[in-house]
Amino acid sequence: MKSIQKINPPSDGWRGFIENIGADSKAGFVVFLLAMPLSLGVAKASDFPPIMGLVTAIIGGILVSFISGSRLTIKGPAAGLIVVIAGAVADFGGGDTGWKLALGAMVVAGLVQILFGVLKLGKLADIFPLSAIHGMLAAIGIIIIVKQIPILLDVNPDLYKGLSMIGMITSIPKFFANFDPRATMIGVYSLAIMLGWPYLKDFKLGKIPAPLMVLIVAIPSELAMDFVHTEPTYALLHVGNLVENVKYNADFSGIFQTGLFVKYVIMFALVGSLESLLTVKAIDMADPFKRKSNNNKDLIAVGIGNTVSSLFGGMPMISEVARSAANVSNGAKTRWANFFHGVFLLIFVLVATPVIEMIPNAALAAMLITVGIKLAHPKEFINTFKIGKEQLAIFLVTIAFTIFEDLLIGITAGIVLKMILHLINGTPISSFFKAPTVVSFDKNEYLVEIDKSAIFSNFPGIKRKLDEIPAGFNVTIDLKNTKLVDHSVMENLHHFQHEYEENGGHVKIIGLEKHRAVSDHQLAARKVVVT
Template sequence: MEKLQMGRFKGYSLAHFRKDLLSGLIVGIVAIPLAMSFAIASGVKPEYGIYTTFIAGITISLFGGSKYQIGGPTGAFVPILLGIVLAYGYEDLLLAGLMAGLLLCLMGFFKLGSLIQFIPRPVTIGFTAGIAVIIFTGQIANFLGLTEIEKHENFIANMRELVMHLATINLYNVVIALICLTVILIMPRILPKIPGSLVGIIISTIVAIVFFAGQVPTIGTAYGAIPNTLPQFQLPDITWERIERLIGPAFVIAMLGGIESLLSAVVADGMTKTRHNSNKELVGQGLANIVTPLFGGIPATGAIARTATNIKSGATSPISGVVHGIFVLLVLLLFAPYASHIPLASMAPILMVVAWNMSERHHFMHILKLKSADSLVLIVTFLLTVFTSLTIAVEVGLVLALILFTKQMIDIPTIFKVLPDHSRKNEKMQPYVVNTMHDCPQISIYTMEGPLFFGAAQMFEQTILSTAEPKPNILILRMSKVPFMDTTGEAYFDNIVQEFKGTILVTGLSPRLQSAMKKSGLYDKIGKQYFFEHTGQAIDVALRYLDNTKCIGCQHFAFRECAQLTKGVVQWELPD
């Protein structure tokens, strides 16, 4: 591992460090308001978001599998963490985060990082859009300055709370929120290199202090002063009962953290034309989530927006992520007391903009307009994320996607009865050649395409056994386009071997499929001499198994040899 780590800094120079220093400072400035906002939205104190940013950020950069990944608290975690805090409390959230870190490490050690490619895009877009809705609506109360709002895990219950307390709206709060939102929206057009969220917080805070002192709730009035000291190490109370209670939440944190971090790493690869190590990235994320809770930090993962900012700012190595973490730590130690004056109304627009940007609205609408199976998966995942939980949404979304995919695979015609097309020079096997007047009564040839799995196996058997009328003497199965066969496919193949009263010849079998058939015993049951590399070889052998008396007078002329066979002038010698 040490060799691999050093490889990431090969050829590193002072010029590279200058670029990493600048990009790290820029990302650190972007990360500070987000860290506090995500922590508050997750139901914990803002300083815990700061702790997470510098501890997890440094750890992920040093031990992760992407050179450019920036880790920390993210918006995707907000509804998950808030739900855990409401159901179990902050102390249990720390233990759940630590357990999630262990799970992520195990996922990396067992090389499960590549499994990210098997999560359908409609599922990831669906739950991301659902999370964005939850985050956005969750900030309405702070934006409007509503009081006596009780937070719930259920979306409908939270919306009911907003409606019931609309009369408590604070107009001063709305003014501050609108000022911050306006600055955030116009800054990218005026000064694109300066983080709009930070400028928005500063300007709106100054306005609140000068004109609305004591009229709007602040971080200090809601959570107390932010300490400008290092977090204290504290080992959580680990009991078997707590582990059993929190294994579900820990699994959800690990899965979401793994998905988001690997998606972020893929985005970084696309921007830099590099390639990350997905399993190493999971281990790095795991280590970060093991260490961070020991110092009071909340779960962290790779942050797509901050990683993109890091790359655009000129980062060349993981050093930029380390610089970003150190900068956030220094800001905590030097300026933490001033953060207590930040109005909660200033934090709300930041999260609302984050939610809007992460909503994947363009991709969402594109998939929706397709009106396909993917559209159904998208809608179901989105609605379940909003109205139930992310766990249920992802589980149901994946199962639904699998069912619809299986149905599509079954519906695709993958078995064709074929004969050689004599009008072509290469006499390629084609299904359109077969008809009632042109079909050999003694030899049936079938081309199979696609996996012979549980969804298609029964159709495979029925097609072979039911359409082979009148019953032929020889069955040739062309299997060069069959990538694999599961145990269900194997069982139905075995049924064909037992039910077919004649000789079965198999062509084009891949080494992988041949090995599987040898292990199952099908290879020996059919017979080694009946496996061929090319269909032409199988046809040559099949012609020797014909009942020549049935060929006399036959007018089908399925093969070139039929012209002689129908006259009864050809006699074949059977192969050994």
């Protein structure tokens, strides 16, 4: 039975450390092997000193583990924030000045995330339409791919310095015309390893993390070709000394550029929180012990980590999905796996910096392009289309505005289009932010009746009523009085049903007989058929 594991989850705290040190240290070591090159790559792509990617991951592991609200997520820098971080550095003047002014906005954003947790906004991800969130992530993936192409080709940075996103796209032929054959060769077979490695998962060789395999191949290759003496300095990663770099670096004078400062505080706090919460939700579902995270506590922990990291020059961190999934799949039991990953990173950066500086930038670019491909994979477009044409429209509009404007405008455009479509489908304005929801109890059964419309913007109120229902009962959710149930609500109700039934209860969704699905997808939006 699924509930058997739920009865005896691993102990937390010091007892959990002692009981699970073997499993957690092993998982933490595997995650460290993943996190080390990716953290360096994310920092470099964000126009931060590369070592600051490692500083962020170390703080996310060693500090945040003790206060985190989730047990199996790994905290560290993530590719999903590259666009925002690099944009902030550029808009604040670029270079060392832009980095330090961006840090000031990140410190304040960390405090805002702490406030989010204190105000119990841990359900923040439920407020946004899923198609807009996925569109935002796909746009981030496209931007990452485009910006890493010249680095994969080892093009002179002067050819793309200061270019807009449109400029980067139109310059791709020029990048190929000026590629460095030897560095590009390393980049191409690094990309082939990253993309092809999942197909080797059933073989012993495939057990080695793909980023580690890239380093195993790329570093000897560049040594054999003597990059230090035969290639420009931009071909290799330059890290520097940890002790010399970690100091008070944040500059708050950017607050005098009020509009710009506020914009980036909002973007760091909003995008980072959304990505982190979505990861926590996904990892909770993958947890073999079906433990439920405290989203509000986790937001506070991430906010504290971001505040500390940014003060000393590090990047914003989130609960990172790829490393967290690797943590689970490698047998992690408690939060100590995240702690061990931070400890291993700290030891490595203290004793092995010369090894890190042997990494070709083309190899790091290949790793990030792979992340971008995963975020913007064609399957994302196909799956969104299967859910409904209106979802694809929101998805594409969010992508377009994100690429050609910025993330904040992109997700706002997606939300506005979603609301317009809801108005067209007959959603009364009065129910945009409140759906009348009545919960009654009779003979061991809870009945939840939802009126008017159940859409992304009013779901937090519905969710609050659902969360108040004790575990272990029969719950019926009646939607017959709704004019529209959108895709975000259908998916969130599905998640509620899954989680509630994992705890021994039963959930039944009724009242959709007179609703028509907008597509054949089981979680497509439903609207009442007018006869």
